[in-house]
Amino acid sequence: MNDRKYIIAGLVIFIAIFTFPFWYNLGKASPGPDIKLTEKAKAAKQCVMPTEYMRAEHMHLLDIWRHAVVRNSDRTFVNASGKEFTMSLSNTCLDCHSNKAEFCDKCHDYASVRPYCFDCHIDNPKEKK
Amino acid sequence: MESSRRHFLTIAGLAALGLGAKPVLNALASGSAGEFTGGVDAFKLKPNDKALKAKQWAMVIDTRKIKQASDLEPMIAACNKIHNIPTFEDKRHEIKWIWEDEYHNVFPTAENKFLNDRVEHIPFLVLCNHCENPPCVRACPTKATFKREVDGIVMMDFHRCIGCRFCMAACPYGSRSFNFTDPRPFIKEVNKEFPTRMKGVVEKCDFCAERIDVGQLPACVEASNGILTFGDLYDPKSNVRELLKSNFTIRRKQSLGTEPCVYYIV
Amino acid sequence: MLELALKGSKKYFGWIIALLVLVGIGFGFYLHQLDYGLGITGMSRDVSWGFYIAQFTFLVGVAAGGVMVVTPYYLHDYKAFGRVTILGEFLAIAAITMCLLFILADLGQPMRMFNVLLYPTPTSVLFWDMIVLNGYLFLNIVIGWNVLEAERNNVHYPMWLKPLIYLSIPWAVGIHTVTAFLYCGLPGRGFWLTAILAPRFLASAFAAGPSLLILLCLFIRKFTKFDPGKEQIQSLAKIVAYAICLNVFFFLCEVFVVFYSQIPEHMLHLKYLFMGLHGKASLVPWMWTSMILMVLGIILLVNPATRKNENILALACVTVFVGTWIDKGLGMISGGFVPSPMEHVTEYAPTPPELMITLGVYGAGFLVLTILYKMAISVKEEVRS
Known part of the structure; x- marks a missing residue:
């Protein structure tokens, strides 16, 4: 066990580096994002699905939408209250949520996710880059 | 010590199992295609009421009505515009959905040494043939390109394409x-x-599936001034079938058995 | 056993570091490709596969060539090859590693690679190629490792290995057959649309793989205390001789069918490669060089006097290896795409970044090869001393 001190020193260094992000950010937790709705979105009261569902599952829903539109040629979405929507990220979602920077990006940035939806789907024209 | 470690492993294992099982449970919960039942989260997916329907879409190009390149320009421009087709200076990187070329290049296997003047000099329109037996669909390793069951359009799922370019070969x-x-x-x-598209994926003409699904004809057909006719190949009364009945038509590389659905009246 | 690769001379570590640098440079260029897209390569709308896929095709052959030492030993009980089977198996591992890296480098959206598993598509030959390549890699790792470990411990390898060894023999044929099927099942690509493509691929594989193996054996004998053996090298040389003859013969069969039938879609590609088309002829000197090298290889290998001289044999192996590399790694893929289905002649040449990425992959392959061979040879030296 002559290597004992090397092993322990190595372990300490490893743990220090490994946990670096945690203690570096200690006490600096940023507050949750403050999301702004557009007037149009406010007026609509509810999105295509209940707000709770949208908050947690919008990506899952978008996935269902794209599968339906691209692969099954279904273009219309009917929610529980029987309301119909055209399934389109650019033309339906972003029509109401025309403030991508204030709405989508804020949360995505906070959660550090980088969906590549907008590599192809054009964010709302009204918003300035 | 020993037992607590085992306990930890059990929990970790169960957690991993749970994570793995979640998509399965989700899939089970969502039931059959396009239905999701259960309270306020219920929804239904369906085609647009105005969607155009066919067993197999086909196109007839009446080249007799084409005199010069400017006759084709509106169709190509309409397509390029609505589909966000980029213009690359470098020919190698060109993106083309619908374009023009000479008879020799469009029909290299049906080339006569001495062609009539008209055919020799007019530009021919080329686009995806939306084959009934498409080799590209066979080749794709992810079903990113597939034949729509509803109407035979050879479609691209840009979300799924891995960019292996087997379909291009x-x-x-x-x-x-x-x-x-x-x-x-x-x-x-x-x-x-x-x-638009992102780098690293393959693309091609989709017969304007996005327009057909909401009751509109393909953009090129609309802009064609009667040069292009679009309809159902398997409806004996369709405009396409009428034209095929009354005119002699040719298709590109018929001998390959791909059954192209774009017909040319020469 | 991996610890054996951690002990070595200064030269050994110098070589390892050199390879790591090469891999690092290649990886740097790959990051650039990842960022910009495949536009940094010489590929185009008309020639949509280039150097990466060509190297992949050639290296599948090198990997399959390893079976030429495995079959005689395990199937025909040719005892002499017992000393070199491990070299064949480890060469296959390195070659397949490079194949997989080349496929990865060629993908437009590599992050979506696992879509192939997520949406399995049995109609796609690429799906099957993925299965056979990974399967072959797995088989060779398991077989090579266990046989070597048994040799080190001076025991017979475990019996459960036997069925895997037998399986690996048809599997080796399978990897190159399926790789040929990638091309030869495509309508409208006259150059590849030939039933002899898979046999031709196999013939060139059984020439290229064993000729590289001979060169490696000669190198090992010179620089280590392990001698792969004179008889072994001569037997391998005979295999190369037969295989390269077959390769050229198959090619001539192709030439006859194409030029006697005179069907333009088949003829134009060969014309492009060997004579040039519409004034474009960048591959012509390469293709003729390849032919000359392969014929020279045949002369040197078939003739016993030259074959038995190990210096000339080494030269013959280099000519065969380079000849088949040009044939498959340059001509085979470009040749199929020129002229295009609309009979336009767009030529292809790899760009410097593309070449650097290619070199990086070769570096990674040689790194794997060096480490595996170091292990194998250390065990052999250990056992013999």
Whole structure:
């Protein structure tokens, strides 16, 4: 066990580096994002699905939408209250949520996710880059 | 010590199992295609009421009505505009959905040494043939390109394409293009209603599936001034069938058995 | 056993570091490709596969060539090859590693690679190629490792290995057959649309793989205390001789069918490669060089006097290896795409970044090869001393 001190020193260094992000950010937790709705979105009261569902599952829903539109040629979405929507990220979602920077990006940035939806789907024209 | 470690492992294992099982449970919960039942989260997916329907879409190009390149320009421009087709200076990186070429190149296997003057000099329109037996669909390792069951359109799922370009090698018509780099900076005028593509995926003409699904004819057909006719190949009363009955038509590389659905009246 | 690769001379570590640098440079260029897209390569709308896929095709052959030492030993009980089977198996591992890296480098959206597993598509030959390549890699790792470990411990390898060894023999044929099927099942690509493509691929594989193996054996004998053996090298040389003859013969069969039938879609590609088309002829000197090298290889290998001289044999192996590399790694893929299905002649040449990425992958392959061979040879030296 002559290597004992090397092993322990190595372990300490490893743990220090490994946990670096945690203690570096200690006490600096940023507050949750403050999301702004557009007037149009406010007026609509509810999105295509209940707000709770949208908050947690919008990506899952978008996935269902794209599968339906691209692969099954279904273009219309009917929610529980029987309301119909055209399934389109650019033309339906972003029509109401025309403030991508204030709405989508804020949360995505906070959660550090980088969906590549907008590599192809054009964010709302009204918003300035 | 020993037991607590085992306990930890059990929990970790169960957690991993749970994570793995979640998508399965989700899939089970969502039931059959397009239905999701259960309280306020219920929804239904369906085609647009106005969607045009066919067993197999087909196109007839009446080349007798084509005199010069300017006759084809509106169709090509309409397509390029609504589909956000980029313009690359470098020919190697070109993206083409619908374009023009000479008879020799469009019909290399049906080439006569001495052609009549008209055919020799007019430009021919080329696009994806939406084959009934498409080799590109056979080749694709992810079903990113597939034949729509509802109407036979050979479709691209840009979300799924891994960019292996096997379909490009498989297509005997050169109908496919690859995004060698991000196309966005090269799009002259962006149509905000249609997505652009990202680098690394293959694309091609989709017979304007996005328009057909909401009751509109393909953009090129609308802009064609009667040169293009679009209809159901398997409806004996369709305009396409009427034209095929009353005119002699040819198709590109028929001998390959791909059954192209774009017919040319020469 | 991996610890054996951690002990070595200064030269050994110098070589390892050199390879790591090469891999690092290649990886740097790959990051650039990842960022910009495949536009940094010489590929185009008309020639949509280039150097990466060509190297992949050639290296599948090198990997399959390893079976030429495995079959005689395990199937025909040719005892002499017992000393070199491990070299064949480890060469296959390195070659397949490079194949997989080349496929990865060629993908437009590599992050979506696992879509192939997520949406399995049995109609796609690429799906099957993925299965056979990974399967072959797995088989060779398991077999090579266990046989070597048994040799080190001076025991017979475990019996459960036997069925895997037998399986690996048809599997080796399978990897190159399926790789040929990638091309030869495509309508409208006259150059590849030939039933002899898979046999031709196999013939060139059984020439290229064993000729590289001979060169490696000669190198090992010179620089280590392990001698793969004179008889072994001569037997391998005979295999190369037969295989290269077959390769050229198959090619001539192709030439006859194409030029006697005179069907333009088949003829134009060969014309492009060997004579040039519409004034474009960048591959012509390469293709003729390849032919000359392969014929020279045949002369040197078939003739016993030259074959038995190990210096000339080494030269013959280099000519065969380079000849088949040009044939498959340059001509085979470009040749199929020129002229295009619309009979346009767009030429292809790799760009410097593309070549750097290619070199990086070769570096990674040689790194794997060096480490595996170091292990194998250390065990052999250990056992013999």
